[in-house]
Amino acid sequence: MHIPRHPTLIARQLLARTKALQPRGPVLAASLVLIHKQCGRPGCHCQKGQGHPGHYLTCKQDGKTRTVYVPQELLPQVQSWIAEHRRLKTLLREISQLALAQVRTHVTARRRRAGRS
Numbered sequence: 001m002h003i004p005r006h007p008t009l010i011a012r013q014l015l016a017r018t019k020a021l022q023p024r025g026p027v028l029a030a031s032l033v034l035i036h037k038q039c040g041r042p043g044c045h046c047q048k049g050q051g052h053p054g055h056y057l058t059c060k061q062d063g064k065t066r067t068v069y070v071p072q073e074l075l076p077q078v079q080s081w082i083a084e085h086r087r088l089k090t091l092l093r094e095i096s097q098l099a100l101a102q103v104r105t106h107v108t109a110r111r112r113r114a115g116r117s
Helices: 006-020 072-116
Strands: 031-037 053-060 064-070
Touching: 006 072, 031 064, 031 072, 053 072
Parallel strands: none
Antiparallel strands: 031 053, 053 064
């Protein structure tokens, strides 16, 4: 992300990203993985091949990694929830960088304003 040097531009970008921080739907902080498992049936094709595909969520709960099965019909929703979390996480990182830039340029901006009076 490009951070401008001028305090007014920094403030404008900071305000825009703060407004965009509104969640558009549910947010899920987890990773989605595809796992191929073998079932217990002796004549099933999964015994020789890749296995049955299944999607699982992995996330941290109370400091431990937990895995949760995701039904096929919920997969698009869960993917959108994870994407929303990534979008918000990126926005928070940008807001933090802009706020830090605003603090850094504060003294320079104050000196500029004092010189114009």
